[in-house]
Amino acid sequence: MNAQVNTFTPLPCTEPGKSGAPPRPGASQDNQVKISFQGVSKTYGGRGRSGNRTLALDRMDVDIKAAEIVTVLGPTGCGKSSTLNLIAGFEQTSTGSLLIDGKPIDGPGPDRAVVFQQPSLFPWLTVMENITLGVKCRGVPKDTYEPRAQMLLREVGLSGFEKHYPYQLSGGMQQRVQIARALISEPKVLLLDEPFGALDYQTRILMQELLLQLWQEHKPTIFFITHDVSEAIFVADRVLVMSHRPGRIKLAVNVNADKPRNADFLSTPEFISLQRDLLHAVQEEVHANKNRPPMAKAA
Secondary structure, eight states: OOOOOOOOOSSSSSOOOOOOOOOOOOOOSSSOOOEEEEEEEEEEETTTTTOOBEEEEEEEEEEEEOEEEEEEOOOOOSSSSHHHHHHTTOOOOOOEEEEEEEEEEOOOTEEEEEOSOOOOOOTTHHHHHHHHHHHHHHTTOOOOOOOHHHHHHHHHTTTOOOOOOOGSSSSHHHHHHHHHHHHHTOEEEEEESSSTTSHHHHHHHHHHHHHEEEEEOOOOEOOOOOHHHHHHHHHOOOEEEEEESOOOOOEEEEEESSSOGGGGGSSSSHHHHHHHHHHHHHHHHHHHHSSSOOOOOOO
């Protein structure tokens, strides 16, 4: 297994796309772009009498390839979740363009599925009912979704638990249900917001291995937010490090180790080198932020 580190400087003043402009930070060199951030900024309106506004993302330029796994690291408040919400269609950009398959994202859609840190399962529904609720509500015939649900239950290791309720499952098993529910609609993009953050270490490793196995089978484009540097490396084709608010791409690192991976990868020289570089990048940003003066609010 080989690993290669590519670093990118902060966004240059020259506009992307103009003659002589360097590649955008974190931008893929592949033509098969699935998701494209083009000068995206996100500003949130303030509350109270002052009405101050907060710039969460600033001129973000990133291309994500089809079937690529991109993990995102950064200090709290750097805009990781805002970025995911924009891709999901839960929020809209303030400036710039955000495209999926070359078309603007104007809202949520079945081509994208989201998995959050805490399982959002309906406690009164069984495992099978939770997995199939969304496709059933969209009018998909039972003879279409039920075989796929059974297949996904086998793939996530939950065969035999179809009639169990969420309270009868461990945290890891509940996340398996949530992942199966996300995959049943065959999304092209899977958005993961710290999905394994509440699990114990051993269960997290198992879930990371499972995610890579599912990716091998279904090949979705994955955008994965985490605070865990080891996790970011283990599952990724590329790791993005974001600066403190306003969020920008500080560093982009390629992980060229073969997939799927197992726990042995964690002790390889390639992994250890990547972990050191990424830890330094994240900690540098965290410590630098402590010495910054209070950031001016957007007008």
